[in-house]
Amino acid sequence: MAALEAAGGGSGSEAGPLPGRCAFFVQRKRRFCKMIPAPGRRFCGEHGQQEVPHPGVRGGIGSCPVSPDPYSEIQQERRITVYEDQLQKHLKKCNSREKPKPVSVNSALESEYELQHTLNMSFATYVLQKQKHLKPLLKRSAFVLLSHQALQEALNDPKNGDSAFKHLKQQASILGNMEKLHLLGPGRCFVEFGAGRGKLSHWVDTALQDVENIQFLLVERATTRFKVDGKHKKRDSIFERLQVDIQHLCLNKVPILEKKKLPVVGIGKHLCGAATDLALRCLVESYATCCNEENEEPAPKRTKNKAEGASNSSNGDDNERNKEDFKPVAGIVIALCCHHKCDWTHYVGREFFRSAGLGPVEFHYFQRMSSWATCGMRGTITKASTNEESEDHTNNTEDHDQTYSKTEAGSDALQGLLTVEERKQIGSLCKLVIDHGRIRYLQHRGYKAALQYYTDSSVSLENVLLTAVPETTS
Structure with a gap:
């Protein structure tokens, strides 16, 4: 049940994770994650932030800061995770990043505030x-x-x-x-x-x-x-x-x-x-x-010849x-x-x-x-x-x-x-x-x-x- 405590889970229908599977307990599904972790790891790539990396092992995994509400319970299985040493590279191409808005070429140059008045x-x-x-x-x-x-x-x-x-x-x-x-x-x-x-x-x-x-x-x-x-x-x-x-x-x-x-x-x-x-x-x-x-x-060049x-x-x-x-x-x-x-x-x-x-x-x-x-x-x-x-x-x-x-x-x-x-x-x-x-x-x-x-x-x-x-x- 150590995996339950590490993942913040409670008692479920399974006594523990399946052999060779992720040790993260999915609260919404009331079962352990079935993903296969990397050799020497207890958690899969999605739940790697639950595990503290050992010396000599690649940096930990965290959630993308621009993904929508990554720590909400609803988004727990949909959040974007990335290795910490790859975060800056990921942010440049992340689909959740704020994209530049297209230029409105046919709108008026000046803008006006939206009016909210009561018609009396x-x-x-x-x-x-x-x-x-x-x-x-x-x-x-x-x-x-x-x-x-x-x-x-x-x-x-x-x-x-x-x-x-x-x-x-x-x-x-x-x-x-x-x-x-x-x-x-x-x-x-x-x-x-x-x-x-x-x-x-x-x-x-x-x-x-x-x-x-x-x-x-x-x-x-x-x-x-x-x-x-x-x-x-x-x-x-x-x-x-x-x-x-x-x-x-x-x-x-x-x-x-x-x-x-x-x-x-x-x-x-x-x-x-x-x-x-x-x-x-x-x-x-x-x-x-x-x-x-x-x-x-x-304008066409002038010529000296009259006919031309x-x-x-x-x-x-x-x-x-x-x-x-x-x-x-x-x-x-x-x-x-x-x-x-x-x-x-x-x-x-x-x-x-x-x-x-x-x-x-x-x-x-x-x-x-x-x-x-x-x-x-x-x-x-x-x-x-x-x-x-x-x-x-x-x-x-x-x-x-x-x-x-x-x-x-x-x-x-x-x-x-x-x-x-x-x-x-x-x-x-x-x-x-x-x-x-x-x-x-x-x-x-x-x-x-x-x-x-x-x-x-x-x-x-x-x-x-x-x-x-x-x-x-x-």
């Missing part, structure tokens, strides 16, 4: 007054309900259920808007942000089945089952996936875009909250700026014209979603907010009250059917609506002070203010941007589409 009536009144001041500056979204022939067969297929039909109608309208903006053409790379299973890219590929020199980049931070990807292997289109958070994505470093300097079209279906702002900054600041810097060339000079001048004009025609970002088409998940740190419209005398505190409440836009639909919202379409990363929009109708709208102290219709109007205006800041951001960077309702509210409560194309200089 006095502040709500103040925000509502601010809304009335902003209302004349805001342009209401137009109704542009379009479709595309690439989805007609699927839309007429009776095998598709209601949920799949709603997704198809949204995708058809997004493609119709892309066609209206002349974005469905050759020589382009379509980057789908928050791609999920990549259904939007799939339909863009179907619409461009006779077009050459196109490629697709599907950006998704979550792991997902790639059921749709198999359909692309039979086509000549180039599809590539990136599992990365949008805030860490630098498009000009993606090999497929370094190889082919193709204009990019950013697309997305229900890109939640701050993901939209990160995607806009990724396209407009990170990628477009880097491409413009790479395309800058020194005229020829060189003509070539120079052609080069300048080609540089002007090349637009790193050919267009942006993103279906907006979940404004209550926006974040002031990532928000691209902060300049617009500040110009209106607003700041992070006001944005916090605009963000929260944006969920009121759907609070009037609580009684009619039903849970989405569990078909393969609902497996998308973004999920069914109705799921989003139901979630924050029950949380944000139901938890606020103002719920009983305003009617459902008043809350819906306030929430819709909050969403419009946040989206207008995004429009201003794109306009200040040389884009013709607009907001439009791309589908009916009976199809999706999140039915606003943000579009942007470069302003023409001619």
